[in-house]
Amino acid sequence: MKKKKFNLGSILKYVFLSFVSFISIFPFIWMILGMTNSAVDITAGKIKVGAQLIRNFETLFSANYNFAQTLINSAVIAIITTVLALLFSSSAGYGFEIYQSKKKNYIFNILLLSMMVPFAAQMIPLYRMFTKLNGTPFGINSFGAIILPGISTAFLIFFFRQNAKAFSKDLVEAARLDGLGELAIFFRVYMPTQRNTYAAAAIITFMSSWNNYLWPLVSLQSTDKWTVPLLLSSMGSSYTPDYGMIMTGLVIATLPTAIVFFVLQKQFVQGMLGSVK
Structure with missing residues (x-):
């Protein structure tokens, strides 16, 4: 031995x-x-x-802080943003890769260039644009103003296009020969084969939306519509912060993203590996 x-x-x-x-x-x-x-x-x-x-x-769940309503607000915004982002961004990435066009690469390159613009430089144009939508579900101080900018991002479109490169074009042709329409091919053929990609994108989008602070701080002006990061920030900036209560809120605020990540961890790794092949 x-x-x-x-x-x-x-x-x-x-x-x-x-x-x-x-x-x-x-x-x-x-x-x-x-x-x-x-x-x-x-x-x-x-x-x-x-x-x-x-x-x-x-203390945290007392009427003074309305933490339960804040959790609901964050959950509604994060879930709706995630679902819509997966639908719109994946369809855009699929279209860029599957359909042939002489100008699609130019459009895609312009889209990628938008990733270089910092969000701080976009806030004033975004605020002016959403101010003109006041009176609609997408005006300032509405959940729509938070959800709309996040449902189609350059990163997610790029991410889905990279994964779509590994998607067999023969499946598309076979589905067309079987009489399936383009939407049916997308929903019944493409989406089921890209489960890992959708899981990875869901984690990224949910975490980003749940932890979003800067844009909600600018656009949500009523405290009853605040999200969790805004409320916790307000607690910490008070004259005499109750750190025990703030720590409790931080732990609770961390749980949803941690649960989503650990539930989809395996698919997340596989989806991320697929995007860099």
């Missing part, structure tokens, strides 16, 4: 990886411990389980 050789390099590698992993996960551990403590204990640097968890929950 051979004895295992002492490998100092492997030991140092695992020690380093363990240290980096601990640093990465420590903020979340600190949040979980913080939600059980009072603001005084957190400010004092207490890092152990406290006895203020129920009080923090009661």
Whole structure:
């Protein structure tokens, strides 16, 4: 029986990886411990389980903060944005790859160039545009104003087009010979074969929409329509922040994105690998 050789390099590698992993996960551990403590204990640097968890929950979900309604607002915006983004962006990526046109590459390149424009430079034009839509479901201070800019992004279209390159064109031709229309081919042939791509795109879009802060801050002017990031930011900027309550809100706000990621983790990895083939 051979004895295992002492490998100092492997030991140092695992020690380093363990240290980096601990640093990465420590903020979340600190949040979980913080939600059980009072603001005084957190400010004092207490890092152990406290006895203020129920009080923090009661304060967070009291009528003063309306946290439950805020969660509903974020969920409605994130789910609708994700569903519409998957539909419109995937159809655009599919069209760019499947249908032949002399000008499609020029249009696609212009679309990619739009990714270089920072969102801060787009806010004023967006605000002016949505102000003109006041009185409609897409005016300023409406959920539509938050959802509409996120349902078709250059990144998602690029992502779906890259994955569509691996989609067999023979399937499209065979479906056409069988008498299927173009929409039927998209919904009944293309979409089922791209489940991993849709899962990866769903995670990216849901996380982006759920954590969106800057544009909702500008466009949502009524507190009853605020999303979770806006409310948590408002709590943290108060004169005497209740850090225990804020930690509780942060943990709750993190759970939806964490659940979505872990449920679709396998498909996410496969979808991302497919996009870079």
